[in-house]
Amino acid sequence: MGGAGASEAERPKWTTIHGRHVDVSKFRHPGGNIIELFYGMDSTSAFEQFHGHHKGAWKMLKALPTKEVDPADVPQQPQEHVAEMTRLMTSWRERGLFKPRPVASGIYGLAVVAAIVACIACAPHAPVLSGIGLGSCWAQCGFLQHMGGHREWGVRYSFLLQHFFEGLLKGGSASWWRNRHNKHHAKTNVLGEDGDLRTTPFFAWDPTLAKKVPDWSLKTQAFTFLPALGAYVFVFAFTIRKYAVACHPPSPSGIYLGFFFGLSHFAVERVPSTATWLESSMIGTVDWGGSSAFCGYASAEKLGLPYRELSFAGAVKLMMVGLWRTGRDELQLRSDRRKYSRTQAYMAAASAVVENLKAD
Numbered sequence: 001m002g003g004a005g006a007s008e009a010e011r012p013k014w015t016t017i018h019g020r021h022v023d024v025s026k027f028r029h030p031g032g033n034i035i036e037l038f039y040g041m042d043s044t045s046a047f048e049q050f051h052g053h054h055k056g057a058w059k060m061l062k063a064l065p066t067k068e069v070d071p072a073d074v075p076q077q078p079q080e081h082v083a084e085m086t087r088l089m090t091s092w093r094e095r096g097l098f099k100p101r102p103v104a105s106g107i108y109g110l111a112v113v114a115a116i117v118a119c120i121a122c123a124p125h126a127p128v129l130s131g132i133g134l135g136s137c138w139a140q141c142g143f144l145q146h147m148g149g150h151r152e153w154g155v156r157y158s159f160l161l162q163h164f165f166e167g168l169l170k171g172g173s174a175s176w177w178r179n180r181h182n183k184h185h186a187k188t189n190v191l192g193e194d195g196d197l198r199t200t201p202f203f204a205w206d207p208t209l210a211k212k213v214p215d216w217s218l219k220t221q222a223f224t225f226l227p228a229l230g231a232y233v234f235v236f237a238f239t240i241r242k243y244a245v246a247c248h249p250p251s252p253s254g255i256y257l258g259f260f261f262g263l264s265h266f267a268v269e270r271v272p273s274t275a276t277w278l279e280s281s282m283i284g285t286v287d288w289g290g291s292s293a294f295c296g297y298a299s300a301e302k303l304g305l306p307y308r309e310l311s312f313a314g315a316v317k318l319m320m321v322g323l324w325r326t327g328r329d330e331l332q333l334r335s336d337r338r339k340y341s342r343t344q345a346y347m348a349a350a351s352a353v354v355e356n357l358k359a360d
């Protein structure tokens with residue numbers, strides 16, 4: 001019934017924000033279809049995260065009608081998680097953690113741009129070295145465009161600068177990335193909703209994804225994952241920077257970005273669609289080397305949620321062993337199934353013979 005588990009088409013078009021079931025059936029969400037991921041369930045934390053600071057969004061929310069919903073249709077989502085997330089958000093906002101840091105990140109951006117110019121200038125003299133330098137700079141552009149997507153330079157300039165770093169310097173699409181990345185933050189490690197898990201048919205991180213990966217890839221994925229990441233940025237690079245691709249190995253930036261992303265999410269559990277923001281963040285994320293400290297032990301402990309803190313080496317091991325095990329288990333399952341169906345075929349043939357004999 002209702003929200004949880006219902007397919008996209010039958011999901012009811014309401015969402016709960018701060019205890020009110022808001023009718024969004026006639027609402028065109030300015031941020032695109034991300035709102036559909038919250039049809040028929042609580043979206044308070046997502047609203048707080050994306051719009052808590054924005055007066056216009058609160059006004060829009062107020063203007064939307066309330067929907068009468070049968071309590072049986074409301075999926076069970078722990079309200080204490082929602083309340084804890086709101087409390088955390090409020091305290092972080094009060095501490096100024098969401099304030100843009102235009103000067104510090106501006107200096108970082110300028111340094112990267114200067115390094116890119118230097119690499120291009122040096123390319124005729126030291127092609128390999130400047131190629132590696134350029135690849136590393138593109139990885140930094142990945143971080144910089146991420147900051148832009150998170151409005152690091154304030155509401156007015158952030159997206160413009162994101163287009164500069166992602167579009168002009170990296171050859172990707174800033175708005176495509178934003179749409180995907182917002183879903184990643186709102187539905188971390190939720191299968192089918194967090195687009196960053198879409199690594200099939202090449203790599204599988206869990207039994208569900210493994211079903212969409214061919215045998216050869218399951219056999220080799222633990223060994224091909226890292227080298228393949230190099231190709232990821234190669235594709236981006238080829239779109240506009242032919243010259244740079246021609247003279248340098250494109251792999252450093254892809255491996256750098258993809259590898260670090262993988263460490264944080266790939267090896268840990270998938271979460272159900274109705275998970276609260278806190279659940280999907282805690283269950284679906286590894287805090288390796290203190291990199292993604294989310295809200296610390298306090299909240300996790302209070303609510304009985306897992307909080308995984310690993311060293312860099314520990315996270316690498318978890319990811320690579322996980323990749324290898326997923327491949328091995330699915331291959332085993334497939335071979336069992338083949339044996340089983342072969343046995344079944346023999347049995348069917350044997351019983352057919354017996355039937356024939358009986359008939360004679």
Ligand SMILES: [Zn+2]
Nearest residue numbers: 146150181185
């Ligand atoms: Zn982000």
